[in-house]
Amino acid sequence: MNSALGVNSIRFVLLLLIQVVICSHINFLGYINPYIYIIFIFLFPIREDRLVLLLTSFLLGMFVDVFMDSGGVHAAASVFLAYARPVFLKTSFGMLYEHQSVKFSNTDLGSLITYVTLGTITHHLILFSLEVFNISSILLILKKTLFSSIFTIILCILIIVLFSRNKK
């Protein structure tokens, strides 16, 4: 229990720092940035209380907002992702999730990709809708969501796979 707390705290701080110092300033092709801090929400222990997940996601999003001067958009998207996480877990892992025995370090890659993809697209769609905040720019929202999602998904999968293999 204590080690899980430690691992998650370190992950929280590290992902936040990497996000605000490096990832928010990549601006690939002018506007495409990966938002890798959501790995924290993806990998949060399943058996933990969901209230804790909601609160920590809110805090994480808020910190990112403070660094990026973006009001509350990251916090809103993170809280929504945290709340909707069980749905994504159920669709991508199926029975494994029902038995509460999902281990992110040794699931098959296909389910992991489904899980990360669903979560990322939801998160980014809310993020960019709130950021642009103008329904007439729906094309801009969709364009930003699509390209940033691709970037984020690739990075997230790489990071999750690389670091879970290490622990074996």
Add this chain to the structure above:
Amino acid sequence: MQQIINFVIKNKTFLLFLFLFSICLALTIQSHSYHRSKFINSANALSGGVYGTVNSIDKYFDLEQENEILAEENKRLKEQLFNSINSENNTVIDTSISKKNYRITIADVYKNSYSSTNNFLTVNKGKNDSIKQDFGVITSKGIVGIIDNTSKNYATVLSILSKKSRINVKLKNSNHIGSLTWNGKSPEFVQLIDVSKFAPVKAGDTIVTGGQSSIFPKGINIGSIESFETDISGDTYTIQVKLFNDMTNIGTVYIIENKDRDEILKLQNSSNE
């Protein structure tokens, strides 16, 4: 009563979610109105400190470019100085004696963004350096934005690359005015709207700040006209302006305080009433 408590306990996750989500939404909506991002901004000790550390490492990589920009500005100022001495024959206006309207502070940019729809910069000067809201921010090439929030040592700048900002500008070769806005697409181009159809608009013409805003001094370069079209009603031009500034690469900025601003605003308010 019992039922209410039961209901709360049963739905506690959903209720917490609703509570947090509405806080976020409130903050988001607040941040979309001008000058309202009071609580969530990067002008605080924590984010300022982190960005400061990164900047102190980062700026060494741009030193060469920074030097070039400075040398270029130096050259231009020298040219201006020598030309004015020659043309006006010893009647040089000594700015150190005449009343100074504008105070200039130099600041380092700690954070710059240009990819979202409302962009902010963070600079390392704040209340301790008497920086206040609504001071103008420029570089040697053109304007950058307007000070939005300040803390003790840091300030955030609302970039001209923002849907919220509207800056009063004019054409350099006539006195036709318009407002500078941004459509959120490319950081190279901003849009100039509400220019009268009688204005002599030509591609390549220069756009400068108008004197009306009381934030920027008159005549600071902004950009050149790339293309233009009349809007739907046919009364005004909408002009694409290519910025002289590279908004994606800003190292050092000048913050301008207009000392007469209060007086101007007071006068304008009293004549409005």
